[in-house]
Amino acid sequence: MTYLPSTDRYKKMQYRRCGHSGIKLPAISLGLWHNFGHVDVTETYRKILHLAFDSGITHFDLANNYGPPPGSAEENFGRILKEDFRGYRDEMIISSKAGYTMWDGPYGDWGSKKYLVASLDQSLKRMGLDYVDIFYHHRPDPETPLEETMAALDLIVRQGKALYAGISNYPAQEAAKAIAILKDLGTPCLIHQPKYSMFVRDPEEGLLDVLGNTGVGCIPFSPLAQGLLTNKYLHGIPEDSRAAKSTGFLQKDQVTPERIAQIKQLNDLALKRDQTLAQMALAWLLKDNRVTSVLIGASRAEQLADSLKALDNIAFSADELAQIEKILAA
């Protein structure tokens, strides 16, 4: 059956300006790291993509290595774009990245110009696109000069293979340097993608200030701590969860009794706010206006539907924030 997007999709979402750029991103964006590979079920991820677009999600985040196997999320996304979303490309912000191991030999990893340019060409072929909207360097490379990696992003943008450049997993100081180099090259850094959630607070130690001061957007990944910040693990590790799967990046040993105790208390607080824990965890990130969008994952459309309702209440009282800090400090 032909997919027809909901006609009121743009009324359902809030859009936030990405740093000092011309781009607005949906407050909630969808990532295809897990659940969109060849190991996953097409009809399940097709439904997730339909619901996302129907709900005003315009931003879809990929990387060369997403799958498994690596590259398969881009292939599957490209197929569904062609089959279901033909005619809607210009309503989407599609990103990809390179920086982690992708192919054998010295040119399929890290941050050389050789790797970034070749990898993006492969990503474009897999997705059947002429260009991506955002291309990221996925992680800092301690060996390649930062100037070379940033020159690769600048080149890619000038070639029109990406419209904007981004960086991911860069700590505050390296991010500041990368942002300054890109500015000098005339290709401003659009956005930074750090790991950030109630359970991972590193960006608060300088990175958010750097981004706020330089007008660069911020899109936290794993805002639900890969599912820990939901009601999923309240009563153990379900069989269909990321922690139970051999292909997932969340390990069973991360679901400790101490974590469960915190999750239970956070869940109680969320219920008092008339939210699920997932909704509260996303709202908690979005309360900071330096955060442009939260980049969530979902293994089922129902999870996405749940997470989207976070936008109904992103305000916190001082007392609620203090209670959250107390729970997280325990």
Ligand SMILES: NC(=O)c1ccc[n+]([C@@H]2O[C@H](COP(=O)([O-])OP(=O)(O)OC[C@H]3O[C@@H](n4cnc5c(N)ncnc54)[C@H](OP(=O)(O)O)[C@@H]3O)[C@@H](O)[C@H]2O)c1
């Ligand atoms: N730049 C980087 O280095 C980097 C690294 C990681 C991720 N990312 C990006 O960030 C995106 C999101 O990462 P993530 O998948 O770790 O994000 P996440 O939103 O923290 O976790 C998503 C997982 O949580 C569970 N979940 C989601 N919503 C739920 C709900 N409402 N109720 C119950 N469980 C729920 C599902 O796990 P189950 O499978 O257990 O159902 C889902 O797959 C990725 O797709 C990718 O685009 C970037």
